[in-house]
Amino acid sequence: MKKMRDSPTKTKTLPFSSAAPMPLVAIIGRPNVGKSTLFNKILGVKTAIVDDVPGVTRDRNYADATYLDRKFRLVDTGGLDLSSSDGMLTLIRRQSELAIAEADILMFILDGRAGLTPPDHEVVKLLRGVTKPIFYVINKIDTPKAEPLIADFYQLGKSELHAVSAEHGIGVSELLDDLYPLLPPADETTELTQLPRIALVGRPNVGKSTLTNAVLGEERVVVSDMPGTTRDPIDSLVVHGDQRYIFTDTAGIRRRGRIEPGLEGYSVMRSLRAIGRSDVAVLLLDAVEGVTEQDTKIAGAVLKQGRACMLLVNKWDLRANDAEARQEYERELHRRFPFLTWAPVLFGSAAQPDSLHQLFPNINTVYASFNKRVPTGALNQWLQKILESHPLPVRKGKPSKTSKAAFITQVATKPPSFALFCGHPQDVGPSYIGFLEHQLRDAYGFSGTPLRLLIRKK
Known part of the structure; x- marks a missing residue:
């Protein structure tokens, strides 16, 4: 010894x-x-x-x-x-x-x-x-x-x-x-790569661990009908085609007032941290229970941390025979998630992996949007066309002389962030910023990622 x-x-x-x-x-x-x-x-x-x-x-x-x-x-x-x-x-x-x-x-x-x-x-x-x-x-x-x-x-x-x-x-x-x-000797030529990180998030018992096992094709994590089974965020290396990902199974997040101190509190805190270190958050929703207020709060946490997002309505096999179920659920999503209209929606069942054939194509699209960078020249050509039909807002009674002098550039990715320079940034309100964001999405296909638009003094 x-x-x-x-x-x-x-x-x-x-x-x-x-x-x-x-x-x-x-x-x-x-x-x-x-x-x-x-x-x-x-x-x-x-x-x-x-x-x-x-x-x-x-x-x-x-x-x-x-x-x-x-x-x-x-x-x-x-x-x-x-x-x-x-x-x-x-x-x-x-x-x-x-x-x-x-x-x-x-x-x-x-x-x-x-x-x-x-x-x-x-x-x-x-x-x-x-x-x-x-x-x-x-x-x-x-x-x-x-x-x-x-x-x-x-x-x-x-x-x-x-x-x-x-x-x-x-x-x-x-x-x-x-x-x-x-342990094998270190290989000096080995390079470490930054793989896409995908966090599976949602309320307890919506199927996050079942989905983790489905994409891995093995019993990677414990699955039980008892809510709160997962406690630690569990990272798994997933290979799909020629692409590699890190999937993180997280603990279910309950309403703040129902979270018990101690273990559950630690688990929820770690789930929120896992969202922050992810690239894409896949928010799982329950097809039978519908969209709850807690679902909207979890979505808000994803948005607050600036992560890309897609929605997966799980357990859809339990409603497959209802012809009007999908339209009803989509209406509920639009009502509950007006701030996530840009997030792709997938209906499927983790218990039936064949129903999730669009999962990875959607993840790839969202991840690409999260990392997309638009050249400054193309952005300003786009902006000038917008200003011709929708000039920048100006103070009441003042003519618009600075609209065409505005300038825009992308300053960051993950999420894509833009800085718009103009003469009177205080005149550009939330409604116009929302309009520009919508136009950016239409022009450059930013699917599944939040956008940040900063207005600065030229």
Whole structure:
């Protein structure tokens, strides 16, 4: 066993790589032994939600990291409780078993304070046929007085045990030192690419996790009829055709007054952050329940953060036999989302992936609009044609002498932002700005993305 010392880890979170798959290191163990705490400590950021309540982590939570310039993928898993017959715990166990199957290296975390327990022995039995490298990590050894607690774990028959305190970072560097020789050398020619980030957002139980599994073609995240199943935002690499995306499954966002403090509060906060770091937000709506006030608030959060957006009316298979259902729903969308008339709408069912054949074409169109840049020359030719029929507003009683002297340029993308320079910006009101935005969309096809138009003094 390595001597413990307190030293910072040398890892950082990285975007997904375009190179060959990196080694996958899975953190496993029974509930509440500190898996998510160690996951966060190795990454150096609080990616996974941590709480003293068992069963907080439910899905496989992936993140890319490096240690001394060698890259690997780390996955946090839900607690392995092989004796439980509880429905949710069974689903969580299934996710952990999938992680064990796909991993290249395993870190088996045990609770040093609790000692070796019967559930730990059950996990050991599960691992007996596994030929992959396994690190036996004794967590919560945070003081020299706690070191004698390690003795209990030698009955596992393992010659090397790693004593750590994930919370305080003690022993984590030594653990990574032993992991280091198993990682492939860094490839100096490897380039990291910025892939389109797609966030699946909506109220609880509208089908976000089902859609994630549908686009992946595997049981990537836990799916249950119980609202609030997803807690951490879960990133998944999705390949469709020759294009790669990062899909983020987020926790359902309930009305503020109904959000319980603690775990749910953290989950909702992380969902909102996931929207902010995405390029495109796919807002899922329930075909049966219709559009609710909370749906409009979530859409408002997407718009406030300047993200591209498309609407997916999920569970449409339940209303497929209603001939007038689609027209009724479209009218409801226009009434509830007057500020999102530019967002594409897709009707389908995540439970029937064949109905979602237009999902990726719509995402590609919206993402292209989100990144579109219009040359300044073409913009000003467009503006002069507009001003000929719709001059800039002027103060009452003053002739319009500055309309044709106005100038426009695009100043940013993600979302596309424009600056209009004129003589009297204070005279240009919201109605005229809205008119220009509408004309911009018609002329350049900005589908699914918000536009920002800034009026500045020439």
